[in-house]
Amino acid sequence: MIKNIAIVGGTHGNEFTGIYLIKKLEAELAIDNLDITYLLANPKAYQAVKRYIDRDLNRSFKQSDLNNPELTGYENLRAKEINQQLGPKGNAKTDFIIDLHTSTAPMGINLVITKADPFHLKLADYVKSRLEGVTITWEEIEDHHFLMSVAERNILVEIGATPQGVLRQDVFDKTQQTVLEILEFINSYNQDSLPESSKELEVYKYFSVAYLPQNEKGEITGMIHQNIQDRDFQTLRKGEPIFKLFTGEEIVYQGDECTISFINEAAYYDEKKAFSMSKKELLKL
Amino acid sequence: MIKNIAIVGGTHGNEFTGIYLIKKLEAELAIDNLDITYLLANPKAYQAVKRYIDRDLNRSFKQSDLNNPELTGYENLRAKEINQQLGPKGNAKTDFIIDLHTSTAPMGINLVITKADPFHLKLADYVKSRLEGVTITWEEIEDHHFLMSVAERNILVEIGATPQGVLRQDVFDKTQQTVLEILEFINSYNQDSLPESSKELEVYKYFSVAYLPQNEKGEITGMIHQNIQDRDFQTLRKGEPIFKLFTGEEIVYQGDECTISFINEAAYYDEKKAFSMSKKELLKL
Numbered sequence: 001m002i003k004n005i006a007i008v009g010g011t012h013g014n015e016f017t018g019i020y021l022i023k024k025l026e027a028e029l030a031i032d033n034l035d036i037t038y039l040l041a042n043p044k045a046y047q048a049v050k051r052y053i054d055r056d057l058n059r060s061f062k063q064s065d066l067n068n069p070e071l072t073g074y075e076n077l078r079a080k081e082i083n084q085q086l087g088p089k090g091n092a093k094t095d096f097i098i099d100l101h102t103s104t105a106p107m108g109i110n111l112v113i114t115k116a117d118p119f120h121l122k123l124a125d126y127v128k129s130r131l132e133g134v135t136i137t138w139e140e141i142e143d144h145h146f147l148m149s150v151a152e153r154n155i156l157v158e159i160g161a162t163p164q165g166v167l168r169q170d171v172f173d174k175t176q177q178t179v180l181e182i183l184e185f186i187n188s189y190n191q192d193s194l195p196e197s198s199k200e201l202e203v204y205k206y207f208s209v210a211y212l213p214q215n216e217k218g219e220i221t222g223m224i225h226q227n228i229q230d231r232d233f234q235t236l237r238k239g240e241p242i243f244k245l246f247t248g249e250e251i252v253y254q255g256d257e258c259t260i261s262f263i264n265e266a267a268y269y270d271e272k273k274a275f276s277m278s279k280k281e282l283l284k285l
Numbered sequence: 286m287i288k289n290i291a292i293v294g295g296t297h298g299n300e301f302t303g304i305y306l307i308k309k310l311e312a313e314l315a316i317d318n319l320d321i322t323y324l325l326a327n328p329k330a331y332q333a334v335k336r337y338i339d340r341d342l343n344r345s346f347k348q349s350d351l352n353n354p355e356l357t358g359y360e361n362l363r364a365k366e367i368n369q370q371l372g373p374k375g376n377a378k379t380d381f382i383i384d385l386h387t388s389t390a391p392m393g394i395n396l397v398i399t400k401a402d403p404f405h406l407k408l409a410d411y412v413k414s415r416l417e418g419v420t421i422t423w424e425e426i427e428d429h430h431f432l433m434s435v436a437e438r439n440i441l442v443e444i445g446a447t448p449q450g451v452l453r454q455d456v457f458d459k460t461q462q463t464v465l466e467i468l469e470f471i472n473s474y475n476q477d478s479l480p481e482s483s484k485e486l487e488v489y490k491y492f493s494v495a496y497l498p499q500n501e502k503g504e505i506t507g508m509i510h511q512n513i514q515d516r517d518f519q520t521l522r523k524g525e526p527i528f529k530l531f532t533g534e535e536i537v538y539q540g541d542e543c544t545i546s547f548i549n550e551a552a553y554y555d556e557k558k559a560f561s562m563s564k565k566e567l568l569k570l
Binding site: 023161264 | 305308309312334389446448449450451452453454455457458505508509510511514529531549551554555
């Protein structure tokens with residue numbers, strides 16, 4: 001039984017869609033039998049129209065970080081507060097967290113799950129079979145750093161493309177539709193009336209990240225090649241150009257065939273990340 | 286004769302294209318008879334990946350502001366420095382300034398001129414007839430606040446769409462092509478060998494700006510309607526929906542037919558601007 005739900009916006013302060021959507025839903029949405037908390041996760045970064053103030057809040061929820069009294073930056077303190085409010089992680093008063101994000105890459109509706117158990121796979125399958133353009137990313141790591149890891153069950157919704165610090169109606173509407181489908185799933189799950197799921201589900205299992213070309217001083221020496229720009233969740237093959245250096249030279253991909261996403265994502269420039277790499281897997285449901 | 290030219294990037298710190306392009310051009314470009322200064326205008330905002338630190342640098346070059354000793358914010362001081370380096374405004378050592386910008390709106394190549402005299406019209410016409418997707422904005426005001434107003438002759442290049450804090454190859458390449466066409470024009474102008482220009486030039490004369498819907502506390506109560514999203518430099522007619530309120534209600538446009546641009550531009554959210562309004566004019570050359 002899932003009763004206590006948190007819908008979180010603004011884990012990254014410059015991703016406006018979730019921030020305005022939780023205000024809207026809080027004002028108008030009432031669902032029988034569900035107790036929903038709406039949380040603006042990083043109000044200070046939202047005020048500053050920045051992803052974060054001191055450190056990425058969505059990388060701050062490892063148990064070891066939550067328990068570390070020496071971490072006193074704004075996001076570390078905020079993570080501890082949120083862990084008190086919704087958690088504590090491992091024994092949380094919140095049954096389920098939906099964390100709302102946007103991307104500057106045109107990835108449509110990407111659902112990120114951190115566990116490939118029947119609950120999360122059925123949830124992802126439910127949404128995917130009801131909305132257009134849904135992809136599923138599976139990113140499982142020990143003691144996850146995501147905010148939503150405070151609850152045992154959770155899902156991250158990542159929708160793009162939209163610039164940061166902007167509300168686009170198409171992205172806003174898709175985010176709302178996704179949240180409403182997730183809540184419908186929860187209601188059916190609680191009433192033991194889930195429709196039959198698909199036989200198998202296509203998921204993209206994250207395995208690595210590629211970095212922008214840099215010189216020995218860490219300065220960028222080129223950019224994403226237009227060959228891969230806007231090709232999120234498509235296949236990258238060995239020998240394809242991935243970077244265009246400012247000298248004019250092209251750099252080609254040397255690895256095994258994989259799926260790429262978060263291509264040229266603005267939020268990743270602080271770490272000079274170029275794109276994420278994943279492998280497509282078909283999981284039985 | 287135009288001899289001393291400044292090519293300026295990073296007047297807005299989160300518009301990366303110009304910043305990286307001036308580095309590239311400085312390293313590889315040498316043009317006979319032209320003395321080119323490359324200027325990163327707002328290095329502190331670039332470091333912070335923000336449009337500005339204290340105040341928009343590209344609104345800080347009114348003569349009255351340059352002469353005001355009480356204005357001591359970062360951008361005001363930087364404006365005074367730049368005015369010393371490239372100016373002084375009104376009697377400048379720099380003959381011509383190209384200022385490189387990007388927009389989060391899909392406006393293609395937009396050239397902004399602040400004077401509709403033969404030189405600037407011929408320049409805009411030259412570029413427009415050589416590249417795809419060029420529009421001309423004419424924004425003439427007394428004692429302009431733009432950085433480029435330090436020189437008597439100038440042009441602002443605004444290319445989109447790109448998110449802030451990102452290098453897109455398509456936008457980067459278009460910006461480089463535009464700069465090279467401008468320099469070619471200058472060379473021909475200096476050698477008195479300009480090709481014949483068009484008979485007339487279509488320009489968009491800026492006249493006003495529309496603001497996002499807000500409540501009495503100044504909070505946004507809706508967003509750009511998808512009816513006008515991504516319709517930069519197209520016609521807006523009376524009765525068309527322009528805003529979608531969070532309540533679901535639509536707000537329709539009440540004014541006279543006009544052309545809209547900078548629609549849902551991320552940089553304009555600090556002032557809650559929704560789009561710019563202009564009138565199409567045909568100017569004789």
